[in-house]
Amino acid sequence: xxxxxxxxxxxxxxxxxxxxxxxxxxxxxxxxxxxxxxxxxxxxxxxxxxxxxxxxxxxxxxxxxxxxxxxxxxxxxxxxxxxxxxxxxxxxxxxxxxxxxxxxxxxxxxxxxxxxxxxxxxxxxxxxxxxxxxxxxxxxxxxxxxxxxxxxxxxxxxxxxxxxxxxxxxxxxxxxxxxxxxxxxxxxxxxxxxxxxxxxxxxxxxxxxxxxxxxxxxxxxxxxxxxxxxxxxxxxxxxxxxxxxxxxxxxxxxxxxxxxxxxxxxxxxxxxxxxxxxxxxxxxxxxxxxxxxxxxxxxxxxxxxxxxxxxxxxxxxxxxxxxxxxxxxxxxxxxxxxxxxxxxxxxxxxxxxxxxxxxxxxxxxxxxxxxxxxxxxxxxxxxxxxxxxxxxxxxxxxxxxxxxxxxxxxxxxxxxxxxxxxxxxxxxxxxxxxxxxxxxxxxxxxxxxxxxxxxxxxxxxxxxxxxxxxxxxxxxxxxxxxxxxxxxxxxxxxxxxxxxxxxxxxxxxxxxxxxxxxxxxxxxxxxxxxxxxxxx
Numbered sequence: 001x002x003x004x005x006x007x008x009x010x011x012x013x014x015x016x017x018x019x020x021x022x023x024x025x026x027x028x029x030x031x032x033x034x035x036x037x038x039x040x041x042x043x044x045x046x047x048x049x050x051x052x053x054x055x056x057x058x059x060x061x062x063x064x065x066x067x068x069x070x071x072x073x074x075x076x077x078x079x080x081x082x083x084x085x086x087x088x089x090x091x092x093x094x095x096x097x098x099x100x101x102x103x104x105x106x107x108x109x110x111x112x113x114x115x116x117x118x119x120x121x122x123x124x125x126x127x128x129x130x131x132x133x134x135x136x137x138x139x140x141x142x143x144x145x146x147x148x149x150x151x152x153x154x155x156x157x158x159x160x161x162x163x164x165x166x167x168x169x170x171x172x173x174x175x176x177x178x179x180x181x182x183x184x185x186x187x188x189x190x191x192x193x194x195x196x197x198x199x200x201x202x203x204x205x206x207x208x209x210x211x212x213x214x215x216x217x218x219x220x221x222x223x224x225x226x227x228x229x230x231x232x233x234x235x236x237x238x239x240x241x242x243x244x245x246x247x248x249x250x251x252x253x254x255x256x257x258x259x260x261x262x263x264x265x266x267x268x269x270x271x272x273x274x275x276x277x278x279x280x281x282x283x284x285x286x287x288x289x290x291x292x293x294x295x296x297x298x299x300x301x302x303x304x305x306x307x308x309x310x311x312x313x314x315x316x317x318x319x320x321x322x323x324x325x326x327x328x329x330x331x332x333x334x335x336x337x338x339x340x341x342x343x344x345x346x347x348x349x350x351x352x353x354x355x356x357x358x359x360x361x362x363x364x365x366x367x368x369x370x371x372x373x374x375x376x377x378x379x380x381x382x383x384x385x386x387x388x389x390x391x392x393x394x395x396x397x398x399x400x401x402x403x404x405x406x407x408x409x410x411x412x413x414x415x416x417x418x419x420x421x422x423x424x425x426x427x428x429x430x431x432x433x434x435x436x437x438x439x440x441x442x443x444x445x446x447x448x449x450x451x452x453x454x455x456x457x458x459x460x461x462x463x464x465x466x467x468x469x470x471x472x473x474x475x476x477x478x479x480x481x482x483x484x485x486x487x488x489x490x491x492x493x494x495x496x497x498x499x500x501x502x503x504x505x506x507x508x509x510x511x512x513x514x515x516x517x518x519x520x521x522x523x524x525x526x527x528x529x530x531x532x533x534x535x536x
Contacts, residue, residue: 010208010217011183011206011208011217011219013219013234013237014234015232016230016232017168017185017204017206017219017221017232018168018185018187018202018204018221018223018232019168019169020168020169021168021169021170021171021260022261023169023170023258023259023260023261024164024167024168024169024170024260026261027129027130027131027164027260027261027262028164028165030129030130030264030267031128031129031130031163031164031165033270034076034128034129034130034264034266034267034270035128035129036051037076037270037273037274038074038076038077038080038128038270040072040074040077041070041071041072041074044072044274044277045067045068045070048067049063051274051277051278052066052067052070052277052278052281053278066281066284066285067281069281069284070277070280070281070284071280072273072276072277072280073273073276073280074273075269075272075273075276076266076269076270076273079266079269080124080127080128080266081124083127083382083383083386084120084123084124084127085120086383086387086417086420087123087383087386087387087390087416087417087418088116088119088120088123088416088417089417090417091116092115092116092119092394092414092415092416093414093415094115094398094412094413094414094415095412095413095414095415096411096412096413097412098407100156100405100407101398101401101409101412104156104157104158104401107158108158108159109158109159109160109161110158115394118159118161119390119394119414119416121161122134122161122251122390122393122394123251123386123387123390125161125163126251126252126253126386126390127253127264127265127266127386128264128266129163129164129264130164130252130253130254130262130263130264130265130267131164131250131251131252131253131254131260131262131264132161132162132163132164132250132251132253133161133162133163133164133166133167133170133248133249133250133251134159134160134161134162134248134249134393134397135159135160135162135184135186135207135246135247135248135249136157136158136159136247136248136249136397136400136401136404137157137158137159137160137247138155138156138157138158138404139155139156139158140238156404156405157400157401157404157405159397159401162186165187166186166187166188167184167185167186167187167260168185168186168187168204169183169184169185170183170184170185170248170250170259170260171183171184171259172259172260173211175211180209180211180244180245180246181209181245181246181248181250182208182209182211182245182246183206183207183208183209183246184206184207184208184246184248185204185205185206185207186204186205186207187202187203187204188202188203188204188205189201189202189203189225190203199224200224200225200226201222201223201224201225202222202223202224202225203220203221203222204220204221204222204232205218205219205220205221206218206219206220206221207219207240207246207248208246209240209243209244209245209246211244211245214241214242214243214244215239215240215241215242215243216239216240216243216246217237217238217239217240218237218238218239218240219234219235219236219237220235220236220237221233221234221235222235242403242404243400243403244403247397247400247403247404249393249396249397249400250393251389251390251393252389253265253386253389254267265382265386380420383420384418384420387416387417387418388418390416391413391414391415391416394414395412395413395414398412398414399412418453419453419454427456429450429454430450430451430454430456433447433450433451434447444467444470445463445467448463448466448467449463
């Protein structure tokens with residue numbers, strides 16, 4: 001994509017900052033539907049005829065009764081929450097940190113949330129809406145005389161998350177091959193007490209940067225919430241210094257269509273859940289009308305004023321006065337009921353697929369193991385790639401925190417769990433790695449790194465401390481301890497693994513030409529001693 005050159009012009013101090021960009025207009029229409037589906041029965045009912053059409057000649061009373069008796073199978077919430085939990089099964093790790101950042105991580109948003117909790121919420125919202133944002137902000141320090149006063153006050157950068165609906169507009173520029181955010185308009189609200197009443201004010205913050213400099217502005221606008229969307233009042237404008245771009249980070253979870261416009265990864269599942277919602281309503285209506293036998297009569301003349309007393313079925317009596325008088329029950333054969341049930345089961349199976357849930361053998365179907373493996377690989381690949389994007393977004397936010405404080409956090413890494421296989425499979429993989437290590441195919445450091453990557457070591461595991469400990473053990477063995485463990489070889493020192501004489505002469509390491517140490521005879525039971533047997 002070619003670089004976009006746009007002349008910087010500061011935002012005016014009059015007009016309507018609440019106007020939505022074209023991307024925001026598209027996204028807010030989508031997220032309105034996605035949020036309603038994610039909310040389940042309560043929010044889907046609130047959508048009324050938009051989600052559950054009212055049939056021709058169906059009166060309001062009948063429709064409202066049908067709507068009230070419809071319940072959602074919330075696969076959307078299950079899918080989003082399950083997928084977002086996978087990368088956060090273990091505690092998020094920050095590598096190459098410093099004491100200040102370690103402290104900030106404990107309360108990353110000044111709301112008491114650890115970076116792990118903040119990132120999980122950020123990731124969850126991105127999966128649901130298709131994207132999510134956060135701003136790296138800093139408390140106002142213009143009234144502080146020195147850096148010492150600023151540190152004493154505890155002022156430091158923090159992250160604040162924003163959903164799609166919170167952002168009225170955002171624009172990027174391509175400067176020198178790099179993408180920079182140059183303009184953002186963020187919506188919020190404040191309440192003001194008026195006696196025992198409460199007056200709400202909509203707020204709009206305009207944040208923009210001159211891409212040719214390292215300065216910009218922050219504007220604050222307000223309007224009464226009851227004003228109908230216009231009549232914005234300009235409140236103030238403050239400078240934004242020492243930032244090459246707006247410290248605004250966005251994660252996309254889906255097919256990116258344009259800047260700040262994406263097709264969410266679960267949007268098809270949302271439509272499928274609405275389809276299931278409609279089919280469930282129809283099925284329940286059929287059951288209400290058909291699972292009760294209706295009383296019918298022939299050859300009986302009934303006064304219309306007395307007809308109500310014969311309403312034994314769910315609706316009314318059927319009668320024909322021409323034939324011989326008789327009463328009987330009419331029951332449906334149930335073909336339509338069975339067809340509706342099959343339709344619901346088919347929809348639920350399709351929802352499982354769209355929910356990124358690996359296909360398993362259920363009461364609905366049996367799926368062979370190889371097909372389940374293929375499905376699990378597809379699911380894990382999608383969530384793995386999204387987890388990598390979340391890591392990148394958090395790392396970018398940490399770099400912005402460094403810019404606020406004059407620190408270089410370009411080497412800081414954020415590590416999320418990207419190993420989604422089950423414990424049994426991971427243990428089998430580790431056993432293969434251990435065999436490879438014993439056969440001198442990999443070093444001890446690589447072995448420990450791979451075990452840690454599979455989340456089989458605690459969050460407090462320190463690789464360097466572990467290697468240093470084994471280095472000392474190897475040195476002890478090299479000074480005589482090998483008499484207790486003949487044939488033992490080490491991998492703490494890569495120089496010794498290359499087959500040098502310093503390693504082979506003291507540690508019992510075979511020559512480099514021999515890839516595997518000589519096998520030691522296994523001890524056996526003494527003559528006449530029986531092997532132990534299980535007692536219970």
